[in-house]
Amino acid sequence: MPIKVESGVKGRLDPPFLFAAGGLLVMGSIAMLSAANPLPYYAQIVTRHSFAVIAGIAALVLGLSFNYQVFQDQAKVVYGLIFALLSAVLVAGSTHKGHRSWFDLPFFSFQPAELARIALILVTAAFLDARARRIREFSTVLLAFGLAAPWMILIVKQPDFSTMLTFIPILIGMLFCAGAxxxxxxxxxxxxxxxxxxxxxxxxxxxxxxxxxxxxxxxxxxxxxxxxxxxxxxxxxxxxxxxxxxxxxxxxxxxxxxxxxxxxxxxxxxxxxxxxxxxxxxKSYQRNRFVAYVAPQADIQGAAYHVHQSQIAIGSGGLLGKGLFSGTQSQLGFLPERHTDFIYAVVGEEMGFAGTTVILGLYLLLIWRIVTIARTARDRYGYLVCCGLAVMFGFEFVLNVGMCVGLLPVAGIPLPLISYGGSSLVITLWSLGIVANIYSRRYALL
Amino acid sequence: MIQGHQPLHDRLSIMWNLVLWSGVALLIRLFQLQLYQNVEYNELALHNSTQMIYQTAPRGRIYDRNGLALATSQPAFSLIYLPPKVKEKADLKPLAAALSKQLGQDPEALLETLQEAVREQTALRLAENLPRQTYFRLKEIETIYPGIDLIEEARRYYPLGRFASHLIGYMGKIDIQSYKQLKNQGYRVDARIGKLGIEKIFEKVLRGRDGGIRMVVDAQGRLKRRLGSFKWETGSNIHLTIDAAMQSAADEGLRKSLTGRGAVVAIDPRNGAILALSSTPDFEPNQLLSSDPEVVKSAKAGLDWNNRAISGVYPPGSAFKLIVSAAGLNEGRLNTQDTIFCPGYFELGKNIFLCWNHKGHKRVDWWQGLAQSCDVFFYHLGLKVGGDLIERYETAFGLGRKTSIPGFEHWEKSGHLFGPQTRKTAGRGWWEGDSVNLAIGQGELLVTPIQLAVMMSAIANKGTLYRPNYIDRIEYADGRPAYEQKPEKLGTVALKDSTWATLQAGMALVVSSGTGISARISGLDVRGKTGTAQNSGGDDHAWFVAYGARPGEPSAVAVAVLVENGGHGASVAAPIARNIILAAYHLEDKGGRIIPSTGTLSIPIPATPMRAGPGPAVRTL
Structure with a gap:
């Protein structure tokens, strides 16, 4: 196979990938700033988000700047670090809405479970690469889950059921792509x-x-x-x-x-x-989500209220939407969790079918580029990391949008890059930096 | 790219396709929601975010015959509660507590109203007719608690207060039964509705049509901004035939009378127009609309709903002697010059019937007999004329039958006829003693004050029984006529001219030198008859029936006055009738001198119709 060596930034970076990531970041920021507008602590949200965007771009550059293989080499260190962080948050973390999930740092709060999601991909990729010869054994499957199990248990202890839930499709997807x-x-x-x-x-x-x-x-x-x-x-x-x-x-x-x-x-x-x-x-709120899904008509004001309001918001947006800051569902407070879990409904209401389709398209473009980068990765580890991230983005995207349009039950999973959440944004952009890194090193000999 | 990854790449393709087709499925769903079902969801969003604030239309006014406003509208403040759209288990207790302090209402009852508003998802009035000082204090609460709103709206106001209250009626909260029947006519659960009298009978005419403002509300029920509105239509105005001065004279006369219980009906004999219709005890309709529940409670506690003018039945007593005389004169059984001797009693078989004057009137002819209301004379006359004839005249003058005063069909009583035919129908016999009793308006004979007023006006106009009417005309808010009342005849009493002349002359004598002397007005031609009706319920009822005229002119007022258990008609009822007749001719009695009346009723009437603010909101559309 002839090897075409490209040089310079053009060859090192993948423009469609960066376009998709940047586009989502811009669309997300616009939607989020519009959705959060009526909130009393709006100014704080704007400051925090601006800070997160800057930090996130820095994180992307960081992910891009040094060889991703270091995570494979230091997988055990990563594993131990995350385990330590997840344990520490249970002891020293601060509690919001009954979840002990955050570290309050001077400028922002940091959620270790967000980091654990990406770390899971890095660590599992290293493990599966090491088990390449025995990949078809059932023990590999069990061991992969066994490796993740301590983290999952620690996360459920917070309790953060939703994040734990994303681990399972990531693991299965990676095992599948690894050839189990x-x-x-x-x-x-x-x-x-x-x-x-x-x-x-x-x-x-x-x-x-x-x-x-x-x-x-x-x-x-x-x-x-x-x-x-x-x-x-x-x-x-x-x-x-x-x-x-x-x-x-x-x-x-x-x-x-x-x-x-x-x-x-x-x-x-x-x-x-x-x-x-x-x-x-x-828990009763979790039970209610099941109720809302199996019998949405049972209690329109109760458990199914969120989904119902979200569908109204999206449906009433029409082709071009009601305009930013003008959605009645979002601006008047009918839509719950509008700048976090239900941000996609705000996009649907204020930017209409055009907005939702653009975000859908950008997401598919992003995932497609990650899949393509996986194919061009120079080693199995890079391939597996990309697979894991593709599955993660795909799963979270489908689950979140499916929830907003009323096709899937409420899982409480935010939409990466779009939903408000500082640490999530920074870590997501960092993971995209790793993908870009894998792309840029696709021809490197070692 | 590393070699030997091909099978793995196939697996990656499967994963990618899974994501891609999920994306396509989501796209189809978005197409369905946003483009295909857009209209439907738009409506749901609109339903969510807007609230109709209804504006109660100013109710039509009620005027007297001279254009004096008897019922009008006044701007007032009401406190409404718009429940949050989100069914959050909001704690309503602090709000109820804060409000109860300001409104002086029971916090438990307030809490219940608030909870009802949340349950029914409708706006409800918490208080109305609020005074200005409360208004400013509540403004503060409005800023703290979402959903609380102070609105300005038109409230019913009765400038004269306690005035013709049984005729005009009052307004009250719609009851649940009426609400269920009327809600498709635009009535809302906290609507006010006419409860009695004209306010009830002409509810549809007076009400008008409510306006509304469509407001944007947020999920907590806070009003955000105005989207649009449609204007209310003011109700039609009713002009009554009532004369406020006469009505006041009647109301006041009754209130100040011996027992304070009674009724007055004054009718224009020329067309049947009711000039005054009064019944006491009456009530203050403004109190029944007060914002203070204690005031309403105490106002309601002492209330006597009985409109004695049309639904009180009483024996007519000596006032009935007019009918007996008419029968005797017209049938030729009475020669006015013939005399009888009144020793103060009358013997019939073993029974003794007393004259009211136990000393006796000695020798009296019909003139004296009527003027002095000699019972013994009429005992003789009654036997001479006979029960059958008297009963025929009794019927002819409309007794025992509803006068069919419009709208009051359910309230009006027909009284009770007394005579051989009535007895026969009931399967009982008639005795001479009954004729004797009937001759002085006792026995089983029962009449309503309005029947006697109609009878009096028929005597005054020589035979026409008009249907009593209190509506002069109805006009739309812009002044276009909607209805004009024409006189309606109930029937005619065809008597000889000589009978009318003699009867009227006899009544003149009653006032000039007989029992009705306290109704005499110099310069006016007043004719009447007193009555003191014995009854099983206690002291005698005092009656005075009369009509007045300028000399040489047809009479313009016939009046029937009844004071329950008031005693002698001559001393109790006749002065009231006198004041009413004075008022009818715009006269007043100043220390015995009759002078043209100077004082009109000095009540300030708002000159222009008020501006109605946003009325109470009730339901989302």
């Missing part, structure tokens, strides 16, 4: 899916059948959620069913692998049990 066995990943996702579906199913039954008649399916399901005899009966029943199916397949001389008939019930049972445990530990 699809069967293993499917098993894992099946487990995750069952776990996630359980609270949804229980909530659905609770809302629609407040007083189920004994003997019916909803009654059985609700009984199961109480972790009693019914749970055991369902588990044993499911296992016997699978055993029967196995014997049947042998009797029919089907060419099926026995492992399926062991794995499937184990996955189902494990998913169900952890789902039941999670269901019983849900």
């Amino acid at each position: 066995d699809i069967i293993h990943l499917l098993a894992l996702m099946g487990y995750g899916l069952v776990t996630g579906m359980m609270p949804l199913l229980f909530t659905y039954c609770q809302v629609n059948y407040p007083q189920p008649t004994p003997g019916t399916l909803p009654y059985l399901i609700l009984q199961t959620s109480r972790m009693g005899t019914a749970t055991v009966v369902v588990l044993v029943g499911a296992s016997l069913l699978c055993l029967g199916a196995w014997r049947l397949s042998i009797w029919l001389r089907m060419q099926a692998r026995s492992v399926f008939f062991i794995a499937v019930p184990i996955i189902l049972a494990a998913g169900m049990l952890s789902g039941i445990v999670i269901n019983s530990r849900l």
Whole structure:
């Protein structure tokens, strides 16, 4: 393969990538400053945001300026540092709205979990690169999760369920891109899916059948959620069913692998049990999000209020929007969390379909460039870091926008680069600096 | 690029496609929300962010026949509460506590109203008719608590206060039943509505149509800015046939009378127009609209809703002797010169009927009998004329039948006829003793004051029974006529001319030298008849029925005065009637001298219709 050596800034930087990042930063700043306008502490927000933009650009330059491979070499140090930070915040962090997630520093507050998201990608990429030869073993999958588990536990302790939630798709996505066995990943996702579906199913039954008649399916399901005899009966029943199916397949001389008939019930049972445990530990506001998703009409003023108002904001924006600072939903306070989680709804209301499409397009461009940079990366580590970041941006973007337009449940995940949040912005731009770094070193020999 | 990554790149492509197609799905959803369903969501956003502030239209005014305002509108301040649009569990208690201090209302009741406003998502009035000093103190609260707004609106005001209150009626808060029936006519849950009398009967005419301002509100219910408005339409004005001076004379006369309970009806015999309609105890309608709940409570506590003028039934007593005389004269059974001897009592079989004058009137003819109201003379006459004939005349003069004064159908009573036919219908017999009782207006005979007023005007105009009416005309707010009242006949009493002449002459004698002398007015031709009606309820009811005229002119006023348990008609009821007749001819009695009246009612009337501020807000659209 002929190697074309380019020199100078043009060859070292990827213009579409920087355009996408810059465009999102500009669009985000405009939307955020408009959305936060009616707030009493607006001046403080403007100052903090300006500071964050400057610091973020500096962080991007920082990410770009030294070889990204240092994170691979020093993965253990990174791992320990993050572990220390996450532990420290539980002890010395300050509490906002019941979450002990922040370090209050002289000029800004810093959220270690934000840093942990990027660090997770850097550390996991190093791990997967090291396990390249044994990538198809199930142990690799388990170890990858095992590595992340202490961080996740520390983050859930804060409690910051939403950030922890983003770890799972990042891990699965990176494992997938690293070449892990699809069967293993499917098993894992099946487990995750069952776990996630359980609270949804229980909530659905609770809302629609407040007083189920004994003997019916909803009654059985609700009984199961109480972790009693019914749970055991369902588990044993499911296992016997699978055993029967196995014997049947042998009797029919089907060419099926026995492992399926062991794995499937184990996955189902494990998913169900952890789902039941999670269901019983849900906080009321989390429960309400489930309710809002499965039955939006149940309480339009309560749990589903946010999503409803967000849809009104976006829908009423029309083609070109109502103009900046002129959205009735955002400026008059009907839209909750308007400068953070629901910023996309403000864009929809004030900049219309044009604004939402531009942000959507810029996001797809950004992710596409990250994916392309992954392909051109000079080493597997760079490739994996880009994959991890692409998955992270993709997941957060789809989940946040999906929530704003009412397609996905409320997860409390902000939209990177657009939502207000100083430490998030700085760290996100730093991670983009790393991507740019990977691009700029695509031909470097070492 | 490193070699051997191809399969991994395929996997990356799968991931990328996943993101890309999710993006496409989101794009489709955005298209659906923002372009396809845009109109629908626009409406929802508008519903969220705007609130209709209704402006109560100034109610139509009520005038007397000379253009004096009896009911008008006055600017006043009301306190309304616009609940927040977001159903945050806002703590309303501090607000209720702060308000209760300023308004002097019970904090519990205030809290309940606030909670209702939040529950129903409508604006509610917390207080109205607020005095100016409270206004400034509340302005302070307005800045602290979102949702509290002070608005200026037109309030009903009765310049004369306690005046014809049973006729004009009063305004009050709409009750829940009426609200349910009327809400599609634009009534709101905190609307004021006519509760009695003309205010109730002509509610639709007086009300007009409310205006509104569309305001932008934020999620806490704070008013932000004005979007647009539509103007209210003032209600129509009603001009009554009531004469304020006569009405005042009637109201005051009754209030100052012995028992303070009674009724007056004065009618123009030429067309049936009611000049005064009074019933006491009356009430002060302004108090019923007060912002102070204590005032309203105490005003309501002593209230007597009974409009005695049309729904009080009483035996007519000696006033009925006019009918008996008319029957006797017209049927030729009475020779005015014939005399009887009154020893002070009358024997019929084993029964003894007393004359009111126990000493007896000695020898009296009809003239003296009527003038002195000799019962014994009429006992004789009653037997001579007979129950059947008397009953026929009683019916002819409209007794026992509602006068059908418009609008008061539900309140008006028909009284009770007394005579052989009525008895027969009821399956009972008639005895001579009944005729004797009937002859002096006792027994089972019951009449309302308005019936006697109609009877009197028929005697004054020689036979025409007009439907009593109190509306002169109705005009739209801009002065265009909406309705004009024409006299309506209920019937005619066809009597011989000589009968009318004799009857009227007899009544003149009653006033000039008989029992009705205290109604005499020099220079005016007053004719009447007293009545002192015995009843089972206590002291006698005092009656005086009369009409007055300038000499040689047709009578312009017929009046019936009743003072419940007042005793003698001559001393209690006749002076009241006299004052009313004086007022009818714009005269007054100054120490026995009759002079043209100088004093008009000195009540300040606002010259121009008031400017209505934003009225109370009620519901979002």
